[in-house]
Amino acid sequence: xxxxxxxxxxxxxxxxxxxxxxxxxxxxxxxxxxxxxxxxxxxxxxxxxxxxxxxxxxxxxxxxxxxxxxxxxxxxxxxxxxxxxxxxxxxxxxxxxxxxxxxxxxxxxxxxxxxxxxxxxxxxxxxxxxxxxxxxxxxxxxxxxxxxxxxxxxxxxxxxxxxxxxxxxxxxxxxxxxxxxxxxxxxxxxxxxxxxxxxxxxxxxxxxxxxxxxxxxxxxxxxxxxxxxxxxxxxxxxxxxxxxxxxxxxxxxxxxxxxxxxxxxxxxxxxxxxxxxxxxxxxxxxxxxxxxxxxxxxxxxxxxxxxxxxxxxxxxxxxxxxxxxxxxxxxxxxxxxxxxxxxxxxxxxxxxxxxxxxxxxxxx
Amino acid sequence: xxxxxxxxxxxxxxxxxxxxxxxxxxxxxxxxxxxxxxxxxxxxxxxxxxxxxxxxxxxxxxxxxxxxxxxxxxxxxxxxxxxxxxxxxxxxxxxxxxxxxxxxxxxxxxxxxxxxxxxxxxxxxxxxxxxxxxxxxxxxxxxxxxxxxxxxxxxxxxxxxxxxxxxxxxxxxxxxxxxxxxxxxxxxxxxxxxxxxxxxxxxxxxxxxxxxxxxxxxxxxxxxxxxxxxxxxxxxxxxxxxxxxxxxxxxxxxxxxxxxxxxxxxxxxxxxxxxxxxxxxxxxxxxxxxxxxxxxxxxxxxxxxxxxxxxxxxxxxxxxxxxxxxxxxxxxxxxxxxxxx
Numbered sequence: 126x127x128x129x130x131x132x133x134x135x136x137x138x139x140x141x142x143x144x145x146x147x148x149x150x151x152x153x154x155x156x157x158x159x160x161x162x163x164x165x166x167x168x169x170x171x172x173x174x175x176x177x178x179x180x181x182x183x184x185x186x187x188x189x190x191x192x193x194x195x196x197x198x199x200x201x202x203x204x205x206x207x208x209x210x211x212x213x214x215x216x217x218x219x220x221x222x223x224x225x226x227x228x229x230x231x232x233x234x235x236x237x238x239x240x241x242x243x244x245x246x247x248x249x250x251x252x253x254x255x256x257x258x259x260x261x262x263x264x265x266x267x268x269x270x271x272x273x274x275x276x277x278x279x280x281x282x283x284x285x286x287x288x289x290x291x292x293x294x295x296x297x298x299x300x301x302x303x304x305x306x307x308x309x310x311x312x313x314x315x316x317x318x319x320x321x322x323x324x325x326x327x328x329x330x331x332x333x334x335x336x337x338x339x340x341x342x343x344x345x346x347x348x349x350x351x352x353x354x355x356x357x358x359x360x361x362x363x364x365x366x367x368x369x370x371x372x373x374x375x376x377x378x379x380x381x382x383x384x385x386x387x388x389x390x391x392x393x394x395x396x397x398x399x400x401x402x403x404x405x406x407x408x409x410x411x412x413x414x415x416x417x418x419x420x421x422x423x424x425x426x427x428x429x430x431x432x433x434x435x436x437x438x439x440x441x442x443x444x445x446x447x448x449x450x451x452x453x454x455x456x457x458x459x460x461x462x463x464x465x466x467x468x469x470x471x472x473x474x475x476x477x478x479x480x481x482x483x484x485x486x487x488x489x
Numbered sequence: 490x491x492x493x494x495x496x497x498x499x500x501x502x503x504x505x506x507x508x509x510x511x512x513x514x515x516x517x518x519x520x521x522x523x524x525x526x527x528x529x530x531x532x533x534x535x536x537x538x539x540x541x542x543x544x545x546x547x548x549x550x551x552x553x554x555x556x557x558x559x560x561x562x563x564x565x566x567x568x569x570x571x572x573x574x575x576x577x578x579x580x581x582x583x584x585x586x587x588x589x590x591x592x593x594x595x596x597x598x599x600x601x602x603x604x605x606x607x608x609x610x611x612x613x614x615x616x617x618x619x620x621x622x623x624x625x626x627x628x629x630x631x632x633x634x635x636x637x638x639x640x641x642x643x644x645x646x647x648x649x650x651x652x653x654x655x656x657x658x659x660x661x662x663x664x665x666x667x668x669x670x671x672x673x674x675x676x677x678x679x680x681x682x683x684x685x686x687x688x689x690x691x692x693x694x695x696x697x698x699x700x701x702x703x704x705x706x707x708x709x710x711x712x713x714x715x716x717x718x719x720x721x722x723x724x725x726x727x728x729x730x731x732x733x734x735x736x737x738x739x740x741x742x743x744x745x746x747x748x749x750x751x752x753x754x755x756x757x758x759x760x761x762x763x764x765x766x767x768x769x770x771x772x773x774x775x776x777x778x779x780x781x782x783x784x785x786x787x788x789x790x791x792x793x794x795x796x797x798x799x800x801x802x803x804x805x806x807x808x809x810x811x812x813x814x815x816x817x818x819x820x821x822x823x824x825x826x827x828x829x830x
Contacts, residue, residue, distance in 0.1 A: 171751040207751045210783045343715040461747045
């Protein structure tokens, strides 16, 4: 990565920050992410002093024990449970989901070369929702099955849906992008209708389903983090490895093919991985919109469209954004929680519009 | 509507309904008191004395009722074709011995079991208008969630719709009395309400002397993901208080507030009561709470004071709500009411 090499992709009129600042931005966001995680862990419906939270967090590192003596009239055990078993997994899960959705969104936008692409374009959300509905209908105590029947079936549903879409759209060995989108929209509608039908004819699950669909991090626990982390982690690494090729994909597919890239294989790998991390994200927390489509655009507006930077910056920005949104979701109407999808839309849209006005020329 | 009102007025005048000073006499039109008393307007909270009850049901052909939604409804006395749009109303009708006069119920009306053999005219909040028209009821009992669309639709079709929306125990009792009066089953209604009142009084008396500390902190769980509890204006809140407990969710205000796990830990309930349903898997909420490790340090979990309760007993404004109250009293104060079986 030499400094004199110009970034791939178009060179618009506006002067983008140069290489060095982009790399610095990545580290900057990483540091910001750590700060935001710490900050988020100190906020909740129970008032705990920041210093106490910090002490508890630091004490989790093996070998260090700086646990506070007393916190008001609460038992230290309870304080630790709150900080480490309730808030921390929730914050981490929010970060993972935000990262996954933003990264998947950026990848889809790159794959489809379409600014309106989001992680739910080809039926992931409807497949996951149908899986969740089936999970709610099966009368097994969900506590009995590890992390739960509903997330498992939602995950399966999401993957199943995209697989069908891919197979439907395939022509020989190629998968035309337009066909993929159309098949995705159609199958998504079908699965969505089936899910809705099952919900309406089984009114006792309506309540649970509505809550699941609107997306929420309440009751997030470590078990879920341990499932989501490896999937999103490995998936992200794979996608990031292909970021340079994604740049070249922004040219016509034919041109990219002529440049020696196995376009179909690349599409399959990126599609599969992006879908995988999206499925992992929505299976536990429901469908959270906006993050996947807006974050990459915001990153593009600030830092440019070079996928080698767009992907990691989207990942980090998505994580930070969703953690902050979750803080708002659980504090604004305390002790009630606002579904996080509402927050992401309310906060994300104006911010994006502002960015849009400032850099109107450089949308895509 | 004014014409209908005048029609009613003249109808009533011609039937010569009024308050008879001495019970059991033949009804004679008393011209002096006619204009003042020939139309009885009743609200569910104005249930009055025995004598009036007796005389009215013998001679009145119609009541002008103000229901719990503040609507004025002309209800025929002794309705013979009754439709119920809510499980609670169905329970009340059957308890009053009116099964032969019930022609329509909802899919969710499962108590008593005999109710399930009646024609289904609706689901949770929706109704099948065609079926109702086919039945041609002379009285429909609805509830609060029908007020937006269902009740106006039924009114347009010309059916008398009465909405029962009791907010507390006394109003539940009053609504039973009112239905009894309107359908000519006041004797049965009185038996039921007397029994209910006595049993409620027994619980109230037993818990009257409890100090604030003895009024255990109770968490009533309506749903587990997120944890939803009952606000200060709900009937269940009142049940908790009568049973000698304090509802920890009242800080959440009115309605059905959601509580975060943190909140629950810091409020440290001593008794947790969870809604369960009869069908397979209906104890999901109870299982979820019992298996929630992060709550394991809470007093209720430590002392094994976590109970499931049949949601129909606490949620439905019917005679069985007293069963729910007594169960909850046993859960909160086994030392006063005996342990739960």
